[in-house]
Amino acid sequence: MKVILKDLSKHFGNVKAVNNLNLEINDGEFIALLGPSGCGKTTTLLTVAGLYKPTRGYIYFNDRIVNEVSPKDRKIGMVFQSYALYPHMTVFDNITFPLKLKKTPREDRKRKALDVARLVHIEGLLNRKPAQLSGGQQQRVALCRALIKEPEILLLDEPLSNLDAKLRAAMRSELKRLQKDLSITTIFVTHDQVEAMTMADRVAVMNEGVLQQFSNPDELYNYPKSLFVAGFIGSPSINLIDVSLARSNGKFFLKGKGVQIELPREISSRVESNSLSPQLVFGIRPEHITVNQKKEGIKAEVYVVEPLGRENLVTIKTSDISLKVLTSPTLKIGPEEKVWIDFNLDKIMLFDKETGRSLLLR
Amino acid sequence: MAKGWLKIRPHWFFLSPGVLLISFFYFIPVVLVFVIAFTNMDQAFNWRFVGLANFSRLFTLRDPLIPRIIKNTIVYIVGALPLTIIGALLISLLTMRVNRTASLFFRAVFFLPRLIPPVVWGFLWMWSFEGTRYGVFNSILGSFGLPIIHWFIKFPMLIVIFANGFLGISLAMLIFTSAIASIPRDYLWAAEIDGASFWQTSRFVIIPLLRWPIMTMTAWHLMSFINSYVYIFLITGGGPYHATEVWALYGYNTAFKNYQYGYGSSIMVVLVVINVLLLITLLRSFGMKKMIERSRIEA
Numbered sequence: 001m002k003v004i005l006k007d008l009s010k011h012f013g014n015v016k017a018v019n020n021l022n023l024e025i026n027d028g029e030f031i032a033l034l035g036p037s038g039c040g041k042t043t044t045l046l047t048v049a050g051l052y053k054p055t056r057g058y059i060y061f062n063d064r065i066v067n068e069v070s071p072k073d074r075k076i077g078m079v080f081q082s083y084a085l086y087p088h089m090t091v092f093d094n095i096t097f098p099l100k101l102k103k104t105p106r107e108d109r110k111r112k113a114l115d116v117a118r119l120v121h122i123e124g125l126l127n128r129k130p131a132q133l134s135g136g137q138q139q140r141v142a143l144c145r146a147l148i149k150e151p152e153i154l155l156l157d158e159p160l161s162n163l164d165a166k167l168r169a170a171m172r173s174e175l176k177r178l179q180k181d182l183s184i185t186t187i188f189v190t191h192d193q194v195e196a197m198t199m200a201d202r203v204a205v206m207n208e209g210v211l212q213q214f215s216n217p218d219e220l221y222n223y224p225k226s227l228f229v230a231g232f233i234g235s236p237s238i239n240l241i242d243v244s245l246a247r248s249n250g251k252f253f254l255k256g257k258g259v260q261i262e263l264p265r266e267i268s269s270r271v272e273s274n275s276l277s278p279q280l281v282f283g284i285r286p287e288h289i290t291v292n293q294k295k296e297g298i299k300a301e302v303y304v305v306e307p308l309g310r311e312n313l314v315t316i317k318t319s320d321i322s323l324k325v326l327t328s329p330t331l332k333i334g335p336e337e338k339v340w341i342d343f344n345l346d347k348i349m350l351f352d353k354e355t356g357r358s359l360l361l362r
Numbered sequence: 363m364a365k366g367w368l369k370i371r372p373h374w375f376f377l378s379p380g381v382l383l384i385s386f387f388y389f390i391p392v393v394l395v396f397v398i399a400f401t402n403m404d405q406a407f408n409w410r411f412v413g414l415a416n417f418s419r420l421f422t423l424r425d426p427l428i429p430r431i432i433k434n435t436i437v438y439i440v441g442a443l444p445l446t447i448i449g450a451l452l453i454s455l456l457t458m459r460v461n462r463t464a465s466l467f468f469r470a471v472f473f474l475p476r477l478i479p480p481v482v483w484g485f486l487w488m489w490s491f492e493g494t495r496y497g498v499f500n501s502i503l504g505s506f507g508l509p510i511i512h513w514f515i516k517f518p519m520l521i522v523i524f525a526n527g528f529l530g531i532s533l534a535m536l537i538f539t540s541a542i543a544s545i546p547r548d549y550l551w552a553a554e555i556d557g558a559s560f561w562q563t564s565r566f567v568i569i570p571l572l573r574w575p576i577m578t579m580t581a582w583h584l585m586s587f588i589n590s591y592v593y594i595f596l597i598t599g600g601g602p603y604h605a606t607e608v609w610a611l612y613g614y615n616t617a618f619k620n621y622q623y624g625y626g627s628s629i630m631v632v633l634v635v636i637n638v639l640l641l642i643t644l645l646r647s648f649g650m651k652k653m654i655e656r657s658r659i660e661a
Contacts, residue, residue, distance in 0.1 A: 051551050072557035084548035088570040097566070098556035149556070 001061050001075070001152035001185050002027045003048065008057035010043050017043040019209040021057070028183040030176070031214075032190055032200035036232070040209040041189045045155050048187060050074050061153070077146030077184075078155040081162070083138045085130040085145075092126040095144045116144040119178065136167045143175075147182070154179070154186040160195060172199055193233050197221070205229050222347075227281055227356035230349055236286050236313055239323045242353065243282045245271065254282055254350075258319025259298060264345055267360065271350055274359040283349035286313065286324040290342045291331060297342035302333050316341060392634070399628040405621030416628035427604060427612070434519070435608040438594075439587045441523035446530030446583050447576065453531065454538035455564050469539060476532040484596025487525045514598060518605040522594050526587065534579040541575040542568060581644045588636065609633055 003025040010018040018040040025031050033041035046052045048059060050071035058065050066074055085094050093100075095116065096109040104112075117123040120140040130138055139159055146154060159175075160168045176199045179186050190196050196203045197217040205212040205220065205228070213225045224230035230238050243256040252268035254261045261282070263271070271280075290297075291314065300318035307313075307329065314325045316339065325341065333339060350359040399416060403409035419425055453472055457465040475483055490498040491513035500510040513521060545568065553563045569576070591611035594600065600607035600615055607615065610633060617626025 046551075049551075049555060051554065071555045076555060078552070078555050080548045080552060082546060082548045084546070084552040086549065086567060086570070088573070097553075097558075100566075101557045101559075101562055145552075145556070 003153060003185060003187070004058075004060040005044070005048070006058045006060065008044070008047065008059065009055045010040070010047050010052055011055045016209045018047065021206075021209075021211050023204055023211065023214060025185060025187065028185055030179050030186045030188065030199065030201045032188045032196035032203045033206060034190055034193060034196040034203050034232075035206035035212075037191055038208075039206040041191075041206050042157055043209075044206070045157055045187060045189050048153070049076055049078055049155055075149070075152040076155055077149055077151035077153070079139070079142045079146050079157065079159045081158040083130075083142040083159075083162075085138055085141055087130055089129075090126065091122065091128050091130070091133070091141050094130065094141055095126075095148055097145065098149045112148055113144075116148045119147065120144060120174075135162050135164075136171065139163065139171065151184060154184045156186065156188045158189055158191070161190070161192070168195075175199065194235065197233070205232060207232075223358075223361060224349065225358050225361060227283075227351040227358075230283050230351070230358075234285060236324050236326070238283050238285050238349075239289070241282045241321055241323075243280050244278045245280055254280065256282065257321055259321065261343060261345075267345070267348070267350075271359045274352075277352060277354055279353040280359070281351040281353050283351065284343055284347065286326040288344040288347040289323060289325045290344070291316070291325055291327050291333070291339050292342065293333075293339055295340050297340045300339055300341050302335050302337045302339055304335060305333065395627045395630050395634075398623055399631040401624045401627075403623035403627075405623075407623075409624065412624070416625050417632075419625065420628060420632065427607075430604055431607055431609055431612045434604070434606060435588070437519055438523060438526075438606075438608050439584065441519070442527045442530065442587050443580070443583055445523060445527035446534055447580055449527060449531045450534030450538050450579070451569070451572075451576070453535050454542055455560075455568065457539060458542060459560065469535065472528075472535050473532045475529045480592055481596060483525070483529070484593050487521060487593075487597050491521050515602055518598055518602060522597060522606045525593050525597055526590060529593070530583045530586070534583065537575050537579055538572060541572050545571055577648050581648060584644075585637065585640065588640070589633065 003023075005021050005023040008018060008021040008023075009016065021040075021044060023031075033044055035041050043052060047054050050066070050069060054067060059067055061074065086097070089097070092113055095113045096104075099109045099112065113126065114123055117126060120143055122137060122140045122144065125133060125137060125141070130141065133141065139162070142159070156175075160171055163171060172195060188196070188200060197220070200217065202214060202216050203220055204214040207228050213220060213229045215223075220229060220233050224233060227240070231240065241256045241259065243254040243259070243261075246253045246255045252263040252271070254263060298318055300316045300323075303315040303317045303322060305312055305314050310329075311326045312329050312331070314327050314333065316323045316325055318341070323341070327333070351357060352359055398409070400411055400413060401409040402412045402415070420428060423429065453468065457468050460468070478486075492498070492500065493510070493512040493514055495501060495504050495510050497510075497513070499513065503510060549567055549571070550563060553567050558566065589610050591608060591614055594606055594608060594611050595614065598606045600611050609629070613626050613629035613633060615626075616622050616629055620626075
C-alpha cells in the first residue's frame with residue numbers, strides 16, 4: 001500500500017503539532033519519522049492511523065483519500081510505545097483480539113496465532129499473562145497483535161525505546177528483516193537517529209511540526225539540507241563553526257575565530273550564488289578532519305582524548321573553537337599536546353546562518 | 363506517677379476522647395443490644411432474662427411476619443444492587459462518549475442525590491409517587507386526562523428500590539468514572555484500531571480493567587443495602603402493610619414503634635451476625651485483603 005500525505009496539518013488549539021507535511025511512502029517501504037520529542041512525529045503517526053483527524057490536508061492510501069475512514073477500516077496494524085497489552089488477557093487472547101472482534105472461528109484464530117507467534121519466536125508463551133513477560137517478549141506480543149490482521153500498513157510508535165541496549169540492537173535487525181520478508185509498508189516513529197538510520201529505507205526528519213528532510217540514510221548523513229538535520233544526525237555530532245565569507249585576490253575564504261579556510265573554486269562559486277547573507281555556518285563531521293604532527297594545516301591543542309576502541313574521539317582546541325575529531329588509535333597523542341589539523345574540503349558543509357539552509361545543495 | 367504514665371503512653375492520652383465517645387455511642391450500645399436480646403424488655407422498661415425465647419420466636423417462625431420480611435429483604439437487595447452497579451457502569455461508560463460539558467452535566471445530575479439531605483430525598487420520592495391526584499406523577503397523568511395510579515399500593519418495592527438505587531449509583535458512578543479516566547489512552551486506541559465497537563471496547567477492555575472498583579462497590583453496596591432502612595423508613599415506613607419492610611427496618615419498628623425492645627434487639631443481633639459472616643465471606647472470596655493492600659487500577 002502506498003501512503004501519501006498531502007499538505008497535512010494537525011493543530012491542537014494554537015499549537016501546530018504538524019504543519020503542512022508532504023510525504024510519499026512507496027509500497028513496501030520502511031520509513032522512519034525521526035525528530036526530537038514534540039516534533040510532531042507521533043501526531044503524524046496517529047493521524048495516519050485515523051486516531052486523530054487532520055486539521056487540514058489529505059491522507060491517501062494508494063489513490064484513495066482516507067481522511068474520513070475509521071481506524072478499523074484502514075487495514076493498519078499498530079504497535080504502541082507502551083505496547084498496550086491488555087493485562088487481564090493471556091498472550092493468546094491479546095494476539096487474537098482483532099480476530100475475535102471479527103468473529104473468526106476459534107480454530108482459525110488458533111492457527112493464525114501460532115503462525116504469527118512463530119514469526120517472532122513466542123509460540124511457547126501463548127498461555128501467559130503480559131505481566132509474566134519481559135519487555136522484549138511483550139514487544140513481540142504487541143507486534144503479533146498488529147500482524148495477525150495481515151495489515152497493509154504497519155505503524156510502530158517507538159517500539160524499541162523500552163528495551164535495554166543489547167536487546168534493542170538485536171530487535172533492530174530482527175524487525176528490519178521481518179519487514180523485508182513481509183514487505184508491509186511500515187512507518188516507524190523514533191527519536192533515536194541510530195534506530196532510524198539503521199532500519200529505515202528512508203528517514204523523514206521533523207522538527208517543530210515541519211518536515212526537514214526526507215531521504216535515505218546516506219544522503220541524510222552526507223548531504224543534509226539544513227543545519228538542523230546536520231546537527232541532529234550523526235554521533236558523535238558534526239562540528240559547526242560560525243564563519244563569514246571573505247574574498248580577496250579572486251579567492252574565497254571562510255573566516256572564523258582563529259580559522260581561515262580557503263575554499264575550492266567549485267564550492268565558492270556555488271556558495272556565492274546561493275548565499276543571501278555573509279554569515280555562514282561551516283560544518284564538518286569528526287571523521288573528515290585529519291590530525292597530524294607534521295605541522296601541516298591549522299595549529300591546535302589536544303583538550304581531551306576519549307578512546308572508543310575502534311577509534312579515538314579527540315577534542316581539539318584552536319583559539320576559542322573546540323572541535324571533535326575521530327582519529328586512529330595508532331596516533332598517540334595526549335592532552336595539551338600540540339597538533340595540526342586539516343579539513344577534507346570535499347566533505348565540508350556550508351549553511352546560511354539565518355535560514356539554516358544548505359548552500360551547497362540546489 | 364501520672365507524669366511517667368503520660369511519658370510512656372502519650373498516645374492513650376490523645377486517643378482517649380475519641381475512644382470514650384466511640385465506646386459510649388457504638389461499643390456500649392452493641393453490648394447492650396446483645397444483652398437486651400436475651401430479655402423481654404417492654405415499653406415500661408420492665409425486663410427479665412428469657413434465655414433464647416426471642417430467638418426461638420424468630421427461627422421457629424412463630425412470628426408470622428418473618429418469612430415476608432426475609433422475602434422483602436432479598437427482593438430489595440436483588441433489585442437495588444444490580445441497579446446500582448449496572449446503572450453506574452452504564453452512566454460512566456456513556457459519559458465517556460459525549461463531550462466534556464455534557465459529561466460533566468450528566469455526572470453532576472446523577473451525583474445530586476448524594477448532596478441532598480436524606481429527609482428531602484425521601485420526601486421527594488414520597489411526594490412524587492403520592493397516590494392522590496396531588497402527587498407529582500399523578501398530576502402529570504391528570505393533565506393528560508389519564509386516571510390516577512396508586513403508586514405505593516401497586517409498586518411499593520419498586521419505588522423503594524429506585525430511591526435507594528439512585529443513591530447507590532451516585533457514589534458508584536463517581537468511582538467508576540474516575541477509574542475509567544485513569545485507563546491509559548493506548549488501550550482504548552489499540553482496541554479502536556483492532557476494530558472494537560464502543561460496546562466491545564467496554565465489554566472486553568474497560569470493564570475487565572475496572573474489576574477492582576466494581577468489586578469494591580458491589581461489596582460496599584451489598585453491606586449498605588442489608589443495613590439500610592433510613593430511606594425506606596422515610597418513604598413508606600415499611601408499608602403499605604409490611605410490603606417494603608426489610609430486616610433492618612423490621613428491627614427498628616419492633617423496638618421503637620411496638621416498644622418490644624427485647625425482641626427488636628434479637629432481630630438486630632441476627633443482623634449483626636449476618637454482617638460479620640458476610641464480611642468474612644467477602645474478605646475471603648473477593649480477596650479483599652489483597653485489594654486493601656494497595657491501590658489497584660490494573661493498567
